[in-house]
Amino acid sequence: MKNTFLALAIFLFASTISSCVILSPKKYKALLAKQDSLSTGWTESQLKNESLEQLIARLKTDTTNLSGQLNDLKSQYAEMDANYTKLRSNSSNEINKLSDDLKKREQRLKEVEEVLRKRDEATNQLKAKLQQALLGFTKNGLTVEIKNGKVYVSLTDKLLFPSGSIIIDEKGKQALTQLASVLKQQPEINIAVEGHTDSQKINNLGQIKDNWDLSVLRSTSVVRFLTDEQKVESVRMTATGKGEFQPLGPNTTAEGRSKNRRIEIVLSPKLDELYDLIKQ
Secondary structure: OHHHHHHHHHHHHHHHHHOOOOOOHHHHHHHHHHHHHHHHHHHHHHHHHHHHHHHHHHHHHHHHHHHHHHHHHHHHHHHHHHHHHHHHHHHHHHHHHHHHHHHHHHHHHHHHHHHHHHHHHHHHHHHHHHHHHOHHHHHHOOEEEEEOOEEEEEEEHHHHOOOOOOOOOHHHHHHHHHHHHHHOOOOOEEEEEEEEOOOOOOOOOOOOOOHHHHHHHHHHHHHHHHHHHOOOOHHHEEEEEEEOOOOOOOOOOHHHHHHHOEEEEEEEEOOHHHHHHHHO
C-alpha cells in the first residue's frame, strides 16, 4: 500500500510538471488539491497501520500473559484437587477411627453398667439377709441401710458395750454372731468397722485418753471378735476410729449423744471387675 501511494504521487507530480505549461490555473489547483488529499490519505494510512501493529503487539502480549495465568490456575487447581482428595481420605479414616472408638466406649459403658447393676443387686440382697438375720436386735438400736452403694449396719454402744467400756457384752456378741453368719457367706464383701463417740470428755477410763482412743479401741474389739471367734477372714477387715467428728445428731441432747455413740459396720462389694474396666 505504501509503494502504491508513492508511485501514484510521483506519476501525478510528473504529469503535472510535463503538462504544467498547457494546464490552466483551475486544473492546476485541482491537481494540487488532489495531491494534498493523497498525501493526507497516505499519512492517515501510515498512522492507522502503526496503530494496528501496536494493537497486534499488545494483543500478543495479553495472550501470552493470559496463557501464563491459565497455566498457573491449572497448577493451582491440580494442587487443590490433590489436597481435597487427601483430606477426604484422611477424614474418612478419622471418621472410621472415631466410629470404632465410640463402639468400644459404648461396649465398655454397657459392661460398667452391668457391673454396677450386679453390685446394686448384690447390695440389696445383702441388706435383706442382714435385716432378716438381725431382726431381733432392731429394738435395741440396730439399723441396716444402704448409702452410696454400701450397706451400713449401725449398732448403738448400748447394744455392744457397757458404759465407758471396750469389752463387748453378751447381747452384743449375739448380734455380732448373727452378723458374722451372713458375712461368712459373702466372701466378695469388704468389711470396715468404724467406731464413733459423742463429744463428752472421758474421765477415769485408765489408759483411754480421749474419744479418739475410745472409738478406735471399740472398733478393734469388734474386729477381733469377728475374726478370732467368728472366723471372718482378717484380710477383709478394717478397723477405724472416727471419734466425735461424724455425729448423727446434736451433742447438746441426751438423745443426740446416744445416736452418736455407735459402731458402724460398712459392707462394700469388691469392685475389682469395675476397676479393671475403668483402667481400660
